Amino acid sequence: MALVKDLYLAAKHHLKEKKRSLALKLAAEILFVDCGLKPGFLYDLSGAGVEEIQGYLKALHQMGFIKGPLHVLNMADTVLIVNVSSTVSYLRLLLDREDLHVIDVSAKLKQPEMFNQDRLCQIRSQLSDLLTLLKPNQDTKPDIISIGDIPCPEWNLCTMFGFLLHFPAVYWFDTSKSFENCLSFTPLKHFTVQTTCPKVGLQKIQVYSFTIPESVYQSVQTLLQTWIEGLRQMFHAQGHFTDLEIITETVTLPAVAL
Structure with a gap:
């Protein structure tokens, strides 16, 4: 297969x-991001730099595998590949919401709890900064793979990555x-979303995890159901992936890295 x-x-x-x-994975x-099923992807395959990743994405566009435009975002030496249009739209949606569904998992707490909404000003400001950074790239030509770097010395990257990866609820802790x-x-409810990509001959590709x-599940259950329904609707509107599967299990781990 060529x-x-x-x-x-x-x-x-x-x-x-x-x-x-x-x-191939x-x-x-990246195709999942390019077709709008997910706004961003956290690149952790190798130690490649921003320019190497940009060159790789340009190659995928030249062979017709992706349509673009995509953006390579460097945040504290961690690289995310984002669909500019999807990410800008999603950030606007988040900023219009009254509740951002942030879960406080600071070490001082006995158990996780929902973040008080009156403490969300800083997080909203950071989301606004991301939106300001990405908006100029929204109208670029499809073959343009833009790159950018955002200073974030005081940001909780776990929280920002959670938003950019389109998790229905995100973690925050007092760094x-x-x-x-x-x-x-x-006890944690673990959600895994996997699918098949006939275009590259791969089955059961994990695209969300x-x-x-469980202590805050009731507070986010409605949002989660909306998130799942939205994902199903977007999935049925595209033709690159098949066999969407959402797996739920309860896990209890001795340590959880964020």
Whole structure:
């Protein structure tokens, strides 16, 4: 299959990725973002820099695999690949909401609890900064793979990444006190979304994975159901992926890294 070979060669050339399976999984993840099913993807495949990732995305566009425009966003040396239009629309939606559904998992707490809405001003300001950064790239030509860097020395990146990855609820913890959290041995509902991508010949590709503590589940259940229904509607409106599956299980872990 010529496309599969080209995708592998692009990853090998630009990202120095030699494992065929990982190269194809990465391509499928980026296609998921490109077709609007997910606003962003956290790149953690290799130590490639922003320019190498930009070159790789340009190669995918030149072969007709993605339509674009995509943006390579560097936040504290962590790279996200985002669909500009989807991300701008989603950030606007978040900023219009009264409740952002943020879960406080600071180490000082006995168990997770919903973040007080009157403390959300700083988070809203950070989301606004992201929107301001990305908006100028919204009207670029489809073949343009833009890059950007945003200074975020005091940001809780776990929270911002959660929003950019379109999780229905996101975690926050007080980084001024500790980088630990209170999720140890806490019952968590773990949601996994997986699908099949016939275009690259892969089945059961994990495209979402997130947890919600059982102690706050009732507070986010309605939003979660809306999120799942929205995902199903977007999924049925596209033709790249099939066999959407949402798996739910309850887990209790000795440690949870955020």
